[in-house]
Amino acid sequence: MWQIILVLVIYLPLVLIIGRYLYKVTMGEKMWGDSFFQRIEGIIYKISAVKQEDMTGKQYIFSLLFSNAVMIAIGYCLLRLQSVLFLNPNNIGNMETTLSFNTVISFMTNTNLQHYSGESGLSYLSQMLVIIFMMFTSAASGYAVCMAFCRRLIAKTDTLGNFYVDYVRVITRILLPLSFIVSLILVSQGVPQTFQENITLTTIExxxxxxxxxxxxxMESIKHLGTNGGGFIGANSSAPFENPTILTNIVEILSMMLLPGACVVTLGLMIAYRKKRSNNVWLGKQGASIFIAMSIIFLIGVAAVYISEKSGNPxxxxxxxDDHTxxxxxxxxxxxxxxxxxxxxVTTAFTTGSINNMHDTLTPLGGLVPLFNMMLNVVFGGKGVGLMNMMMYVLLTIFIACLMIGRTPQFLGKKIEAKEMKLIALCILIHPALILGFSALAVVTDGGIAGITNPGAHGLSQVLYEFASSSANNGSGFEGLLDNSTFWNVTTGLAMFFGHYISIVLQIAIASLLAKKLVHNESVGTLNTSNATFTIFLVAIVLVVGALTFLPALALGPITEYLQLNS
Amino acid sequence: MKKIISQLKTAFLTSIVMMIICGLIYPFAVTALAQLAFHDQANGSLIKIDNRVVGSKLIGQNYKNPAHFISRVSSVNYNIYEKNDTKYAGVSSGNFNYAPSNPELTKRITNSVDEFLKENPTVSRTDIPADLMTSSGSGLDPHISIAAAEIQIDRIAAASHLSKEEIQDIIRKTTSQKTFGVLGEDKMNVLEANILIDQKMK
Known part of the structure; x- marks a missing residue:
């Protein structure tokens, strides 16, 4: 209990510092190490023919889609050819077609759902050139889009920021240096880092x-910093070689919490600084109200898993x-x-998807929390996308609140009108449509049912979890599911793809619409969006919308299992 | 059309550049530094006896000798196999993934408990700590809890002809306490303890 509180207390100052740093990186402000980084970035821009000019929202999103499409193509080819390439000391064969499709989509969308097992499915070269590479680039794409989104909320024009510049800066100034430090901490605790082949030894017996x-x-460091979650070893962060000690466990937890939280801080600073620049502001009122709303839902989740797991399995x-532990x-x-x-x-709220224990074996209510976290997909969330999802709910909350009290809905002085609301509603609906639609498909087709390995209500939970994890781009699993089949590879591949790209395209479209709007001065009649009332209302809206959408499915899965076990 | 080609060119070139930086330079640089600064850890924290590798400090093993501590249940049998074993499917990791409500789970645990009671006749069922009878997440857990170690003392003493105090002492030596007194759990490294038992028995 105390150790949970301790970790969260260490987290707070870290996230404020990194959030401020992220703000400087995003806004291109002067910062420490500029001359060094600028030289490297200059070389990268030159080789890659990047024109550093401002883009409209549309150009920005097209650049993202183009670059991701190219990486998916390259990654797919590498996986299909890995057996004949170099750095393959364990002689691993080529990956099968549907599995390769699933794997590249999975890593490009930052999901990291793994239908293969790392130690037997990938060569060292693929682990580096496909997996580690995509862990950096998918995270950087996500943060770049999130920052483009945030900037448009406060901007007076839609033409600002260049995708490639944001993307490169996030990698060179944030992800690479942090990954380097975290990697060395992990090695010092016993995480291997070698190109040697696997060892066969004779035991003392x-x-x-x-x-x-x-x-x-x-890989372990960027896996958490980029909220990726895919493990080198099949058992992920429960394996001693990925997570050998309690210190590595805490470093990994903090790593995955760091940047999603920092995005909220950065947005808070952007909003606070838009009128007056002040170095005394660490989070800003608006940032604080969103941060607190996310934290409330997160803390309820932590407490629920802990109590449920502590009380054991009847x-x-x-x-x-003796099961008192x-x-x-x-x-x-x-x-x-x-x-x-x-x-x-943490791994489900911050949408990382690495696991240090097997979620399939969690008690019914302990397993319900990660499932619900992914269904909401707004509690911090991974690689910036969580913040954008939360902003959809913020705008929805403003709209509903203003309807209730009869005022014009506006956020930061910009009116929220019918066109935006339609896109917001669509954006909020895609996620449950993917989860529930594909789950329904899975339980009525032979290919889907063939994957289920646990009897009774838990079988449905396995299906729901897999699609919630795919659509939320989380990547953890109820791992019992026999998911390396054509049906599961293709359906989860599609869920990851649409769950990721449709959402961000719509979100940037909404941000572009808002960016072009006139800014109205705030008056006494404007709804205050940064006080405690608004925070509570926001939490309520998120939970009510989430509960209304998913409660029937949850009732048939984990809740039924809970009632059966405790009867 | 020209615009699209130039867009694709930039997308392709940035991807290649990033692939080289993140996929090659970065892991090679980390490897170089790690091998220099933390050579043992970077190569798997291996334990050697007389210059022969017998295991890793971080990876568990299973033990059949009644004079050794047994480890937790593993779905992959700790990647341990007999020479010339044809059933062994290659290196892996993971868990049985039985749901808490799965009857297979209770069946497996009941079998383990019965077997344990047969081998440890002095122990009563209600004293067996659940962690020893449940399977670890990775199937490679190198530790057991202190309670799980102490409950095996009688059997080990009988089979190894060491005194109970000596075994207690081994448990104490191979136990790591909670880090800073709060973080994690107290636990005993099974391989290290069994090596100490072997040394005492010689």
């Missing part, structure tokens, strides 16, 4: 043991052994209940 090695640390209790099935001894629960809540 004269048996053989295989140990998988590889350049794990380099079925194991009935066997008559809680539900340890699927958890590691070194993490115990507290650190496992925190990791579970």
């Amino acid at each position: 004269d048996k053989q043991q295989d140990i998988a090695l590889g350049p794990i640390a380099a 079925a194991i209790h009935a066997i008559g052994i 809680g539900n340890m099935e699927g958890k590691e001894t070194r993490f115990g209940i507290a650190q496992s629960s925190l990791f579970t809540a």
Whole structure:
């Protein structure tokens, strides 16, 4: 319990500092190390023929789509050819077509759903040139879009910022330096970083043991900093070589919380600084109200997983052994209940998708929290997209609140009108449509049902979880699901693709519309969007919309399982 | 058309440049520094006896010898196999992924409990800590809880002819406490403890 609080207390100052740094990087302000970084970036722009001119929202989003499409094509080719390329000491074969399709979409959309197992499915070269590379670029694309979105909320024009410049700056100034430091911390604790082949050894009882090695640390750091989540090893961050000690566990938790939280801080600063620049502001009133709203939902989640896991599994209790430590099935001894629960809540709220315990084995209510976090997809969220989703809810809340009190809905002096509201509604509806639509498809087709491995209500939870994870671009799984089949590879591939790209296209479109609007002065009649009333109302709207959409499905899955286990 | 081609060119070139920076330069640079500064850890924290690698400090193993501590249940059997074993499917990791409501879970645990009671006749069912009977997330957990270690003392003492105090001492030596007194859990490294037992038995 105390260790959860301690980690969260360490997080607060870190996120404020990184948020301020992210603000400077985004706004192109003078900062430390400028001359060094500018030289490197200059070379990159020159080789890549990047014209550093401002783009409209439309040009921005097209650049993103073009660059992602090219990377998907390159990544796909590499996976299909990996057996004949170099750096393949463990002689791994080429990846199958639907699995390759699923894998490249998964990593390009920052989902990192893995239907393969790293130690047997990918060569070291693929781990680096496809996986690590996409972990950087998908995260950078996400943050670039998020920052483009935020800038348009406060801007008076739609022509600002260049996608390639944002994207390169996020990688060179944030992701690479931080990943480098975090990698070395991880290695110091025991995460391997080598190009040696796997080891076969003879144990003290004269048996053989295989140990998988590889350049794990380099991936482990960006996996969390970029809220990617895909593991080098099948068991992800529960494997000792990915997460050997309690310190690495905390470093990994903080790494994944860092940048999604920083995005909120950056937006808060942009809003606070738009009138008057002041160095005493760390978050701004508007930033604080959004940050607190997200934190409330997050903390409820952490508490719910912890209490549920601590109270254990009644079925194991009935066997008559001493289970006072809680539900340890699927958890590691070194993490115990507290650190496992925190990791579970963080990885789904911040949409990373790495796991340090097996979510399929969580107690029904313990498993409901990660599922619900991904269904909401607004509690911080990964690579900036979570903030954009939350802003959809902020605008929706303003609209509903203003209808209730009979005022013109406006945010930062910009009127929210019918056109924006239509796009916002569409944006909010896509996510549940993908999750529930594909889940329905899975449970009525043979290909879908073939993947389910747990009987009863939990089987439905496995299906819901897989599509919630895909559509929210999370990537964790109820791993029992036999998901490496044509049906699951293709459907989750589509869910990830549409869940990611439709949302961001719509969100940038909304931001572009707002950017072009006249700014009205705020008067006594304007709804205050930065006080406690608004924060509470925002939390209520998120929970009500989420609950109305997903409660029936949740009732048939985890809630039924809970009632059956406790009856 | 010309515009699209120039767009594609930029997209392609940035991708290649980033692939070289993030996919090659970065991992090679981390490897170089890691190998220099943390050579042991970067190569898997291997434990050697007489210059022969017998395991990794961080990766668990399973033990059949009654004089050794047993580890937690593993779905991948800690990637341990007999020489010439044809059933072994290659290196992997993970968990059984049984839902809490899955009857297979209770069946598996009940079997483990029965087997444990047969091998440890002095132990009563209600004292068996659940962590020893449940499977770890990775299937490679190198630790067991202190309670799970202490409950095996009687059996190990009988099989190894060491005194209970000596075994207690081994547990104490291979236990790592909560970091800074709050973070994580107390735990014992099974491989290190078993190596100490072997040394004492010689």
